[in-house]
Amino acid sequence: MSTCSECKSFFSREDEQGKGDCVLRVVDPRQAYYKTRPVNPDGDASGCESFQKK
Secondary structure, three states: OOOOEEOOOEEEOOOOOOOOOEEEEEEOOEEEEEEEEEEEOOOEEEOOOOOOEO
């Protein structure tokens, strides 16, 4: 089982220990931006379509 903390897109939060964010770069025809969502570091990432092993 893969966890969120093993993904390249996972970044731990400095202000809250034991929590993190999944940060993805999104590119559309006019601009590029980053999309974030809070995740649990021990969460199951086996069903995540954007999972990339570190």
